[in-house]
Amino acid sequence: MDLLSQKRSIFLGLLVLGLWAGCAHALEKKETSALTHYIVATVHEQAGRLDNAIQEYRQALKLDKANTYIHLGLASCYIKKNDIPQAVEELKEVSALDPETVESHALLALLYSLQNNAQEATREYELALQNASKQQPENIDIYKTLGALYIQQKKLKEAEEVYRLAIGLSAEDAQAHFFLATVYDELEQNDKAEQELRKAIEIDPDYDEALNYLGYFYVELRKNLGDAEIMIRKALELQPDNGAYLDSLGWLFYRQGKFDDAAQTLKQAAGILEDAVIYDHLGDAYLKTGDSENAKVNWDKSLQLSPEQDTIKEKIQQLDANNQDNKSDRH
Numbered sequence: 022m023d024l025l026s027q028k029r030s031i032f033l034g035l036l037v038l039g040l041w042a043g044c045a046h047a048l049e050k051k052e053t054s055a056l057t058h059y060i061v062a063t064v065h066e067q068a069g070r071l072d073n074a075i076q077e078y079r080q081a082l083k084l085d086k087a088n089t090y091i092h093l094g095l096a097s098c099y100i101k102k103n104d105i106p107q108a109v110e111e112l113k114e115v116s117a118l119d120p121e122t123v124e125s126h127a128l129l130a131l132l133y134s135l136q137n138n139a140q141e142a143t144r145e146y147e148l149a150l151q152n153a154s155k156q157q158p159e160n161i162d163i164y165k166t167l168g169a170l171y172i173q174q175k176k177l178k179e180a181e182e183v184y185r186l187a188i189g190l191s192a193e194d195a196q197a198h199f200f201l202a203t204v205y206d207e208l209e210q211n212d213k214a215e216q217e218l219r220k221a222i223e224i225d226p227d228y229d230e231a232l233n234y235l236g237y238f239y240v241e242l243r244k245n246l247g248d249a250e251i252m253i254r255k256a257l258e259l260q261p262d263n264g265a266y267l268d269s270l271g272w273l274f275y276r277q278g279k280f281d282d283a284a285q286t287l288k289q290a291a292g293i294l295e296d297a298v299i300y301d302h303l304g305d306a307y308l309k310t311g312d313s314e315n316a317k318v319n320w321d322k323s324l325q326l327s328p329e330q331d332t333i334k335e336k337i338q339q340l341d342a343n344n345q346d347n348k349s350d351r352h
Contacts, residue, residue, distance in 0.1 A: 055084035062094055071098045089115045093124065105132055123152045146170060161187040161194060168200055172207070180204045195224040199231050206238070214238065232256040237269040240276055249273055264294025272302050280309035297327035304336070313340055
């Protein structure tokens with residue numbers, strides 16, 4: 022490689038990575054030497070010479086141990102070499118040096134996920150999002166993602182606060198209202214959940230998830246069934262092959278006493294989406310039509326997908342007991 026090509030490679034390495042903070046101010050000899058090793062390391066890394074890159078990053082660290090960008094470069098090399106434990110150590114060092122970093126926590130979350138360490142992955146992801154929200158306080162997408170993580174962790178009060186903050190930044194964000202509604206639903210604050218869902222639909226009348234959610238919400242509460250049918254049917258117009266929306270319609274028919282229609286619609290839903298709730302609903306509908314055999318078949322399918330359902334176990338036990346009584350009566 023001629024001198025011009027070497028200079029071009031070094032320049033491109035800096036341009037692509039952009040990881041050296043304040044490199045223009047590295048005037049002292051020690052800092053300049055560390056920067057030189059760092060630049061050479063990035064060139065080696067870009068060319069796929071990972072062992073050479075690691076050697077140069079290590080030389081840079083001897084001269085500037087507290088530089089997070091060098092540790093990130095090392096972590097990048099170790100990830101490319103599939104040396105996950107060593108990459109984790111480097112990223113931990115970055116987090117210790119700069120607790121408010123985003124990149125190291127995000128990468129740690131990914132690496133822990135690859136190691137099937139869900140608890141640590143979730144913790145690191147939460148830290149990444151919290152730090153990102155501090156650095157970009159106007160970015161409501163970060164708050165919505167953080168809120169979704171809190172819901173997953175059952176940190177419902179924290180989720181409520183985050184979504185309230187997001188709505189404060191952007192009152193017309195339909196998705197933020199939708200997610201806040203799910204929090205209130207979990208908290209069994211029905212009036213607030215209904216209010217937020219209605220707001221989401223007011224902002225976006227074609228928000229099919231909100232239409233189905235509020236429709237099903239009404240079906241479960243056995244109120245406003247006329248409005249529920251309008252919303253669920255509109256959601257299905259927007260997503261005609263959505264198994265969850267078909268389940269909502271089938272369950273609405275069940276609540277209306279249209280058991281044949283319910284069984285037919287719920288069977289269609291089960292053909293699209295294999296879900297414990299759908300099979301439970303379909304079992305209930307079959308029982309109402311007098312088809313106890315198919316009722317049990319579908320309740321069994323529901324239990325296979327979600328074994329910890331005591332209510333369904335009780336249904337099956339009651340059905341078996343009734344069948345046994347009927348046999349005894351015939352004899």
